Amino acid sequence: MAKPAFVMAASTAVVVSLLVVSCGIGIASAQAAGLKKGFYKKSCPQAEAIAQKVVWERTAGNRELAAKFLRMFFHDCFVRGCDASVLLDSPTNTAEKNAAPNLSLAGFEVIDEVKAELEEACPGVVSCADIVALAARDSVSFQYKKNLWEVETGRRDGTISSDQEALSNIPAPSSTFDILLINFSNKGLGLQDLVVLSGGHTIGIGHCNLFSSRIFNFTGKNNPSDVDPSINPPYAKFLQGQCSRNLQDPNDNTTVVPMDPGSSLSFDNHYFVSLKAHQGMFTSDATLLTNGRAANIVDKLQDPGVFFHSFKNSIKRMGQIGVLTGTNGQIRKKCNAVNSS
Ligand code: HEM
Structure with a gap:
């Protein structure tokens, strides 16, 4: 019996997506090549300690931050890769953070605080994308006072953020x-x-x-x-x-x-x-x-x-999804805005 048209369409979509998948894996791992453990060891040796200090202090005062940062990391990585695009503000409210699934994200001010301390210690070195990755690990690990997972670093920051891309890439709670x-x-x-x-x-x-x-x-x-x-x-x-x-x-x-x-x-x-x-x-x-x-x-x-x-x-x-490394992207001076020059 011939399949109804909508079934054909759905199965074609699955095949196409699976093809995208196999290509996607290659792209993800090739781009992740620039990530490594301790990327800032020489350029900013105290980077991870500074991030942990601020995040632990804030998480001690608000234990709900762990969930906020873990979800922020997920939502960042699923839209344009882990490039801190979720942190960008838009004067027209059309950035990722303005999309419905991101309206309940929180903790942006803590990310800004980490960034400010890092800019003080090592100007222009540590990316906002890495700060998001570290904040997720550190806030979740606070409960155990030891790192629950290793964070590879070396991500650079993106310059584009779109609410529409957030809507189409972040899975809906009704998803099958x-x-x-x-x-x-x-x-x-x-x-x-x-x-x-x-x-x-x-x-x-x-x-x-x-x-x-x-x-x-x-x-x-x-x-x-x-x-x-x-x-x-x-x-x-x-x-x-x-x-x-x-x-x-x-x-x-x-x-x-x-x-x-x-x-x-x-x-x-x-x-x-x-x-x-x-x-x-x-x-x-x-x-x-x-x-x-x-x-x-x-x-x-x-x-x-x-x-x-x-x-x-x-x-x-x-944390390796679609990362910008090497000379791609930029190191933002402030996490909520792309660099002006
Ligand atoms: C598998 C697909 C997923 C769907 C459809 C999904 C959907 C959702 C939704 C709808 C919420 C509630 C948001 C709210 O009401 O404010 C939520 C919360 C949350 N999600 Fe997911 N999620 C998924 C995967 C993930 C992943 C992969 C992570 C991280 C590893 C994650 C971490 C969280 C956390 C920590 C919260 C709680 C946020 C808070 O307390 O504010 N989710 N998720």
């Missing part, structure tokens, strides 16, 4: 497994990276309006108590209680819920324990259990040792 896989593949990341990095949702919060369609009137049949059957019922009840305001107004964006209740300030493998118990907040979380290979990885990540080891490897690969 195939869409997520394509999205990650387009960045040179694989299935293992998708599952492991989703573990970033072990810290932080989610806004109710981004998942309220899963817990209220899921079937669209005007029955408010219809819930996505893939959610564990007590967890669905908990979410309904937390998000009751969204029953009246699904777009209300004032209520947030911790993503890994009881453990949302602790970076650990508990996300995968919750996920296996069908307590993933977003469709994009729950969908990881719908694919056999992905579910198998979720099983392996029930072991904390496997999680920390795997996260180290995957976030290193994420």
Whole structure:
């Protein structure tokens, strides 16, 4: 039987994307060649210590910063590569940071503070892109007072930032497994990276309006108590209680819920324990259990040792996406603006 036109279109899109994937991997690793551990060892030996000092001080005063910086790093890397394009301001509000998924990012002032100290110590040497990468590692590691992963440095800063590119490259919380896989593949990341990095949702919060369609009137049949059957019922009840305001107004964006209740300030493998118990907040979380290979990885990540080891490897690969190195890009003087000359 002939396939309906939309199926043909979808499968062609998958093939094209997979072709892009295989090319994408090559591009990502060739460009990542300029990254290395301790890139600033000679040019600014105290760079990493300065970044850690400021980030730890600020994280001590606000533990939620770890989630903000981890997500900022992800959103930076997925749009034009890890080039600090997410930090740029636009007079017309058309930069990445103005796109809806980035409106809840925070901590920009801490990045600016790190940059100011680094400019004082070593003017024009340390990129904002590396500061974002270090801030993610250092804020998350604060809880353990030791570095949870190694950050390769040597990134340079981009000069372009577009809200439209942010919208088309940052995955939506409603994404299904195939869409997520394509999205990650387009960045040179694989299935293992998708599952492991989703573990970033072990810290932080989610806004109710981004998942309220899963817990209220899921079937669209005007029955408010219809819930996505893939959610564990007590967890669905908990979410309904937390998000009751969204029953009246699904777009209300004032209520947030911790993503890994009881453990949302602790970076650990508990996300995968919750996920296996069908307590993933977003469709994009729950969908990881719908694919056999992905579910198998979720099983392996029930072991904390496997999680920390795997996260180290995957976030290193994420930090290599589309980086500018060598003489490409620039070292911004201020992280929110490209250099004027
Ligand atoms: C797999 C695709 C992903 C999707 C669809 C997704 C989507 C989301 C959404 C919708 C939120 C809630 C934002 C809010 O309500 O303010 C969120 C939060 C968060 N995401 Fe993801 N995410 C994904 C992958 C990742 C990755 C790879 C990381 C990092 C390794 C990450 C780290 C975070 C963190 C730490 C938060 C909490 C932010 C906060 O507390 O403000 N996410 N994500």
